[in-house]
Amino acid sequence: GGRSRIHTTFADGVEMVEEYTADSRPQILVRRWKAPTTLGGDGKWEFEVGEPTPIFLCRESTEVWEWRVRNLPYPKDTYLITIDESSQELIIRTTNKKYFKRFRIPAMARANLPLDRSALSHSHSNNTLVIQVSFASIVMRRGLVALVILDTISMHADGVKKAALEALSSRVLDGRGLRIGICTTEWNKEIIDALRDGAIRTLTAAGVATDDIIVFKAPGAYELPFTASRLILSENVDAVICVGCLIKGETMHFEYICEAVTQGIMKLNLDTGVPVMFGVLAVLNEKQARARAGLEEGGHNHGVEWAQTAIEMAQLRARTAKKSAAKCPYHVIPACPFVWTTALAVLGYGLHLVVCRKHN
Known part of the structure; x- marks a missing residue:
């Protein structure tokens, strides 16, 4: 209904x-x-x-x-x-x-x-x-x-869309030397596994070494941004793919989670300097999700495009890093402006105390 x-x-x-x-x-x-x-x-x-x-x-x-x-x-x-x-x-x-x-x-x-x-x-x-x-x-x-x-x-629209997806999927990319993280959820396991496997197949076909594909698991879609942030902090990756599946129910829970996850993943892209792919399906029913995971006849596995986009964004990050210093994640203490501001304030206060004692 x-x-x-x-x-x-x-x-x-x-x-x-x-x-x-x-x-x-x-x-x-x-x-x-x-x-x-x-x-x-x-x-x-x-x-x-x-x-x-x-x-x-x-x-x-x-x-x-x-x-x-x-x-x-x-x-x-x-x-x-x-x-x-x-x-x-x-x-x-x-x-x-x-x-x-x-x-x-x-x-x-x-x-x-x-x-x-x-x-x-x-x-x-x-x-x-x-x-x-x-x-x-x-x-x-x-x-x-x-x-x-x-x-x-x-x-006719279905045929146009299918042709466009096939054109995207046929791109030839070189992922050699890249290190890619994948964050998946535990809900809707069959769909998530198919999307994850589609992404991994695409990465390895592009030359990404198996050892350079790191998979972290999150309980649900809401936990994906935090899980991705820890992966970026601990694994030195060039890009991350967040894979999840949200199926609309009878309450507003679907809308709240979609909004939170979307904003969280976008913020990771801007704050960490590491490209994070939005691979979260937001669908009205399970059949739509299965089709987008390639599990239905005539469907297409969107994990393929997410992996290709991860390679392209990782390469863009590498090219732009040669012209300007790469933006370090704020999770790394020396890069955090709050830490530097606090340290300077403490240092200034310490110098003030030393000067006061000399005058006394």
Whole structure:
């Protein structure tokens, strides 16, 4: 149950809010837009998917658009669903003239795809009229699968993403002489082990010696920043990969941990001078996590990219260190500004006491 919400603000001030079901196959429940007025004030929300009231609802999946019209108690044969060819609108009417509605499918209009009567179906039960339009069949029938990218959940998008991941994974890197740390969590062991092993295989394939891959374990994702800091302090590594998996539950725990871990890992990058990779999956369900660990058909192991990025960042660190002194971790006492400030203050106070005694 539940739903996820995405709020996007574009450069021209236009806002878009989308809400999806929080399950293994997310469906869009609401998409609404708001543009600023000509005087710069707040405009009104306009609903593209869903409605401000629960009477007329629209949902999108990877195959169909679905509309549900509630509180319609008439028999199924009462409803007539037609297409207005001139305006490309769907029309709902009843033979008893008790209900009438016409509406467009914005995504179809933007893609310049005409509606097809054969892709339209409807049913009625529990006083709810359900109308479905199969956009997959419309696109397939016109041979536009590889060309038309709808602004909904696109069939083509998965292929584009897969091609991009394959391109990233095929990079040839030289990791010889590097020393890489990996911090893993104990939760979701099967997923973590797959991600860790994918990273290790990539590192060794790039020439990183097995003895130069150091693995530390943390109980959970929240402990990853501290574990990584101790690894940096004790093992003299060139880069660290933090590997974890957070799966959203029914409480706010997921959001709090995600925020804390993200900030902690970012702070390590800035404070220690050692690049730390954010390899923490933050997913809505276990299936999404398994796919990103390469454990599902068609999935991809993201441990590969994390390892490649670790090599690239370690090399960047080495190149920039030749031009300026490398930033030492604050955990090393001589590099800590607080230690130096305190030492100078104590020294100054000691000199003050010596001078006072001489005068006395």
